[in-house]
Amino acid sequence: MKRSLFVLAAILLAQGGSFLPSAADLPAGWTPAGAESYEGEGLYGYINGGSEVFLQYGFRRAEVGRYEKDAAGTTREITLDIYQMGSPREAFGIFSLRREGGEPSADLGGFPNWASPEQASLAAGPFFVNVIGHKATAEDIGAFLKLAGKRLAGAGARAFFLDEEKGPWSGLPSEGLRPETVRYIQGPLAAQGESEVLAADFWGFDSGTEAASARYGADGLKLVIVEFKTVPPGLLDRVGSVFGEHLSDVRAANGALSARDRAGRVFLFGLRGRRAGLVFGKTDEAAAGSLLRAALTPK
Amino acid sequence: MDHDEILELTGEKTAHLPEAVSRRGFFKLGAAGAAGAAGLALARSLRAQDKPAGHKPPAQPPAEIRTNVDEIKAIPRTGESMPGRFPGRVVKVATGQVRAGGEIDAARVEKAVARGMAELTGESDLAKAWAQFVAPKDIVGIKVNPIGGKTISTKPEVVEAILAGLAAAGVPKANIVIWDRRLHQMTEAGFTAARFPGIALAGTEMKGPNDDFYDEAGELWAKDNIDREAPFYFADLEMPYNKDLLAAMINQGRESYFTKIVTRKVTKIINVPILKNAGGTVTLCLKNLSYGSLSNTSRLHKIWAKSVAEPNGFPCLRDKVVLNVVDALQAQYDKGPGANPQFVYDANFLLFGTDPVAIDAVAHDDLVKVRIEKGVQPFDAPRNREFLDLAAGLGLGIAQRDNIRLQETVL
Numbered sequence: 001m002k003r004s005l006f007v008l009a010a011i012l013l014a015q016g017g018s019f020l021p022s023a024a025d026l027p028a029g030w031t032p033a034g035a036e037s038y039e040g041e042g043l044y045g046y047i048n049g050g051s052e053v054f055l056q057y058g059f060r061r062a063e064v065g066r067y068e069k070d071a072a073g074t075t076r077e078i079t080l081d082i083y084q085m086g087s088p089r090e091a092f093g094i095f096s097l098r099r100e101g102g103e104p105s106a107d108l109g110g111f112p113n114w115a116s117p118e119q120a121s122l123a124a125g126p127f128f129v130n131v132i133g134h135k136a137t138a139e140d141i142g143a144f145l146k147l148a149g150k151r152l153a154g155a156g157a158r159a160f161f162l163d164e165e166k167g168p169w170s171g172l173p174s175e176g177l178r179p180e181t182v183r184y185i186q187g188p189l190a191a192q193g194e195s196e197v198l199a200a201d202f203w204g205f206d207s208g209t210e211a212a213s214a215r216y217g218a219d220g221l222k223l224v225i226v227e228f229k230t231v232p233p234g235l236l237d238r239v240g241s242v243f244g245e246h247l248s249d250v251r252a253a254n255g256a257l258s259a260r261d262r263a264g265r266v267f268l269f270g271l272r273g274r275r276a277g278l279v280f281g282k283t284d285e286a287a288a289g290s291l292l293r294a295a296l297t298p299k
Numbered sequence: 300m301d302h303d304e305i306l307e308l309t310g311e312k313t314a315h316l317p318e319a320v321s322r323r324g325f326f327k328l329g330a331a332g333a334a335g336a337a338g339l340a341l342a343r344s345l346r347a348q349d350k351p352a353g354h355k356p357p358a359q360p361p362a363e364i365r366t367n368v369d370e371i372k373a374i375p376r377t378g379e380s381m382p383g384r385f386p387g388r389v390v391k392v393a394t395g396q397v398r399a400g401g402e403i404d405a406a407r408v409e410k411a412v413a414r415g416m417a418e419l420t421g422e423s424d425l426a427k428a429w430a431q432f433v434a435p436k437d438i439v440g441i442k443v444n445p446i447g448g449k450t451i452s453t454k455p456e457v458v459e460a461i462l463a464g465l466a467a468a469g470v471p472k473a474n475i476v477i478w479d480r481r482l483h484q485m486t487e488a489g490f491t492a493a494r495f496p497g498i499a500l501a502g503t504e505m506k507g508p509n510d511d512f513y514d515e516a517g518e519l520w521a522k523d524n525i526d527r528e529a530p531f532y533f534a535d536l537e538m539p540y541n542k543d544l545l546a547a548m549i550n551q552g553r554e555s556y557f558t559k560i561v562t563r564k565v566t567k568i569i570n571v572p573i574l575k576n577a578g579g580t581v582t583l584c585l586k587n588l589s590y591g592s593l594s595n596t597s598r599l600h601k602i603w604a605k606s607v608a609e610p611n612g613f614p615c616l617r618d619k620v621v622l623n624v625v626d627a628l629q630a631q632y633d634k635g636p637g638a639n640p641q642f643v644y645d646a647n648f649l650l651f652g653t654d655p656v657a658i659d660a661v662a663h664d665d666l667v668k669v670r671i672e673k674g675v676q677p678f679d680a681p682r683n684r685e686f687l688d689l690a691a692g693l694g695l696g697i698a699q700r701d702n703i704r705l706q707e708t709v710l
Contacts, residue, residue, distance in 0.1 A: 038543060044597040045547030048446055048590070049577060050637025052600055074401075079448060098634060098641060118450070118640035132640055134449040135401045192578055193634070196680045199579070220674070246678040261677055280677060 019082050019127070019151050020065035027143045030078070034066040056187025057094045058086020067144070069136075077134040078144050082152075088125050088160040089167065093184035095123035097193065098130070101181030101215055106142065108149040110159035114180070120145040125157030169212035171225040171275055173294035176216040185211035185224070194224060197242055197267070197278060202232045216291055221281040223291055228274045235276070239269050256292070258285070272296040364602045367533035368609040368693070374530070376694075377618045381611065383653025384431065384621075387697035389661045390418040390651040393709045397628050398645055405456040408649075411710050412460035412624065415651035418708055429468035432621040432653075433567050439470055440565035440619075441477045444572045444587050445488035447631070447638035452488035453573050455495075457626045457649070461569060462498070472497035478560050480504055480591050481547070503558040503594070504547055512546035525549050525556035525594045526563065532556075532610045538598045549594040556594045561615040568620040570655065574627035574646060574662055575635035577603075579676050580683040581663045582636045584623045584655035585690055588616050608689035611655065617695065623658050625650035632669045644669075656696025657703045660687050664700065 023032050036046070039061045043051035046064065067078040085091040095112065098121055103114035113122035120131045120141045129148045133141045162169050162182060169182055185194050188206050192199040194213055203209050208229035215222050232238065240257055243250045247259035247267055256270040266288050268279040277295040279288045392415045397404045413425055422428040433439055441461060443453035458477060465475060475498050479485050482502025490500055506512055507520035514520055532555040540551045550556065561568065572587035589610035590596050599606035611617060630646040631639065652658045663684065670676045684698070691698035 040541060040544075041538070041597060042541055042543030042547070044544055047637040048596075049582070049600055050635070077449065098639060100641070103641075116641050118643075132448070132450055132638060189578070196579055196676050196678055199680065199682070222674075246680065263671075265677070267677065281674070 018063055019148065019155065020063050020080065021144075021147045021151060025147060025151075026067065027140070027147070029069045029071065030067045030140075031069070032065065033068040033077070036064045038062045038064070053097070053187065053189040053193070054083065054085075054094060056189055057090040059094075060084045060086065069140070074135050076136040076140060078136050078140060079132045079134075080144050080148060081130040081132075082148060083128040083130070085126050085128055088123075088158070089165065089184065090186065091126050091128045092123045092160045092162075093186050093190070094128045095121055096183040097190055099180065099183075101178055101220075103180070105180070106146070108146060109153050110161075111149050111153075111157075112159070113145060113149070115142055115145065122149055123160060124149055124152040125160070127152050127157055167212065168210050168225045168227040168275075169214075171227070171277075171295055172212055172214050172223065173216075173291065175294070176291075178215045178217075178220075181213075181215040181220075183213045185213060195278065195280070196246070197239070197269075197280075198224070198226070200238065200242060202235070202238050204228060204230070204232060215281075217283075217287065219281060219283045219287075221279065221283045221287060221291060223295055224278040225295055226276040226278065228276070231271070231274055235271060236269075243267065243269070268292045270296050272298075364605070365535040366602075366605060366609055368605075368612060371530060371613050372693070374614050379621060380618045381616075381620060381653075381655060381694075382657065382696035385419060385653045387654055387657050387703045388419070388652055389654070389657050389703060389705050390415050391661070391705060391707045392418070392649045392651070393707065394628065394647045394649060395710055396645060396647060403454055403456045403628065405459060407710070408454070408456045408628070409460040409463055411649050412457065412464065414708060414710055415624070415649055416464060418706055419651045419653075425464060426467040426469070429464040432569075433465060433468050433470055435469040435471065435474070437470060437474060437567045438565045439465060439475050440560060440568045441475065442568055442570045442572075442587060442591055443477060443479055443485065443488070443490060444591070445479050445481070445484040445490060446636060447573070447575070448484075448487050449489060450638035450640050451573060451575060451629060451631045451635075451643055452484075452638075453571050453626050454628060455489045457571060457624065457628070458490070458495075461571065461624060462495075473499075475499065476501050476560065476565060478502065478558075480558070482506075501560055501564075503560065503592075504549065513542075519546060519549060521546075521549055524559055526559045527556055529557055529562040529615060530613055532593060532606075532613065534599060534602060534606065536598050536601060540597070544597065548597055551595060555596060555599065555610070557592050557610075557613065557615050558594070561592050561619065565619065568616070570620050570623040572623075572625055574625060574630035574666065576632055576642075576666055576670065577636050578683065579667065579670070579680060580686070581659060581666050582607075583625060583659045583662050585611055585659055585686060585695075588620060588655070592616060604685040604689055607686040608693065608695070611690060611695050612693040620655065621653065623650070623652055623655050625658060625662060627662070630666065630669075632666060632673060633675045654696040656687055656690045656698050659690075660684070660698050660700060660703060661705055663687065 038046045061084045063082045065080040069076045099114045105113050111122045111124045122129045131141050131144045191205040211226045213224040243259040250259040259267045268288050270277050277292045279292045392411045394411045397407050416428040417423050420428040420431050445452040478501040480503045482505045503524045504521050537553050572583045586607045627646040627648045631643045633642040667679045687698035
């Protein structure tokens with residue numbers, strides 16, 4: 001198994017070094033307009049309540065760089081955040097939460113990345129990079145993302161490859177998988193954000209349960225694989241309770257549950273050993289059943 | 300394959316019924332089509348779950364965190380206490396598209412604010428409409444939310460429209476302060492002296508002339524900005540803060556103090572939050588006031604619903620907030636409350652009301668609808684409305700939608 005060589009990068013940060021681009025490195029016309037850093041729970045001072053999910057992914061330190069460029073009477077602004085997380089796995093996790101799938105990405109040394117007109121992100125080793133623009137162009141945003149990726153690569157950060165490390169994503173069936181939608185779920189807040197079904201305490205996301213999710217096929221059918229350290233007793237009853245409270249047409253048999261919401265979307269849940277699967281989306285039940293079956297069948 | 304077939308993949312119609320499901324009467328084990336599903340092996344692969352490994356007693360629910368909210372219930376209310384002049388009333392003004400090429404159509408926003416105030420008050424005269432809430436002698440605090448930078452913070456154009464209303468009502472500029480917890484974030488969001496000449500800009504947390512949160516003696520410049528003499532919010536939990544975080548929290552321990560801006564400086568507050576999600580609900584009127592007014596808030600996220608609702612019951616907020624104007628020209632439906640443009644959309648409406656609970660309830664439903672439509676969440680969960688019920692229980696407003704009168708108008 002390859003391991004990301006982030007030690008050098010971590011040492012650099014520990015020594016007070018910075019991965020923010022220097023003025024000389026900036027794209028033409030851009031100038032620095034301020035920089036800050038936050039450590040540990042000090043992140044509350046930057047993004048307040050938004051910091052909770054970062055802390056649940058092992059957040060350690062963030063550098064925030066602000067940049068400006070005057071162009072045609074308008075001031076373009078860029079905010080570049082570089083978050084050092086607990087591990088490459090956690091950096092990928094926090095990165096993965098912010099992509100929907102289908103966003104364009106670029107070849108940035110193998111680092112997973114995406115861009116939208118006003119935001120772009122990448123994961124590089126233990127670092128998560130987020131770029132937000134205000135009146136900036138997509139090219140501006142992309143240039144800063146590339147710059148950050150280059151600096152992190154130069155410091156030894158390596159891409160995190162899902163197929164090189166075991167995790168809940170290993171249970172995602174490959175057929176029909178849309179790789180750009182894979183998410184790694186760690187901690188209660190990410191779980192809740194993934195689905196209200198996962199919001200209840202009994203899942204144990206605060207005590208080692210983790211999950212991965214992805215979308216499948218053209219319909220975007222979603223599969224969540226949950227891996228327990230210890231399966232909560234009475235799990236099927238508890239999930240059934242959640243289904244019963246919020247969904248209709250709830251049925252159960254052979255350790256599986258199915259239901260529909262008001263819009264007719266199907267929900268399936270099943271458990272095998274310490275792995276559970278949850279499938280939902282606008283699709284026919286056959287496809288959902290096949291996907292759940294594939295997810296829970298030992299490989 | 301029909302519904303039953305998914306569950307009956309081995310053809311064994313099982314009797315394993317989740318008690319909770321059947322007890323609630325939701326369980327419907329239809330027979331039709333079940334047997335025809337042979338060959339599909341979902342159930343076979345699922346059988347192992349019947350005896351989950353590692354049986355342990357269920358985890359104990361976390362102990363209820365004690366707060367001092369009961370103590371403040373005894374403080375007499377005033378005629379202007381929440382929910383104010385119009386309990387349970389919410390006016391929604393659909394503005395049409397106000398953003399083009401990254402710019403906000405300020406004239407359109409001003410018209411929308413005027414329309415909203417007229418609808419709310421029944422006064423077509425702008426000055427008379429605003430005079431229902433403020434008088435020239437008042438010190439008016441406009442509470443903004445600048446946390447999302449320029450991406451998703453209260454828009455300066457909305458505040459400018461409010462200032463026009465205050466001017467019409469005769470409130471002098473010198474009597475107005477735009478404020479939030481964090482002065483530097485206000486600057487980042489566009490609330491600058493250059494843009495708002497003559498209007499005070501204030502933050503509880505602030506840097507000193509040395510451009511640091513701490514002075515040369517290691518004391519926080521902002522330490523005297525919180526009111527240790529006024530009633531404070533006690534919650535029986537704490538977390539240690541490092542030096543950086545303390546600068547953003549001002550104090551640690553189990554007490555959260557209100558900023559002197561609300562306890563001493565202003566006589567009236569106009570609350571101007573921006574519509575964003577916080578998990579499966581909104582962070583809006585109540586949160587903007589509670590977390591925006593208190594010190595030592597990091598620990599409070601562990602009791603989110605209580606700490607969003609309860610501080611609003613303190614006199615410095617309950618008796619001074621006279622109006623809420625929600626900026627939903629742009630809103631964020633996911634990954635809030637931090638700014639993520641990926642999830643920002645042009646919602647193109649403003650909400651008006653004196654009842655912060657009713658407004659939050661309306662906005663909650665609106666945002667959850669968007670989240671469900673976009674596939675972000677499958678359904679609304681009662682837990683996400685808990686803060687509304689808590690606030691209603693404190694008499695701060697109306698949480699039940701059946702009792703809320705939503706008045707919609709199109710600009």
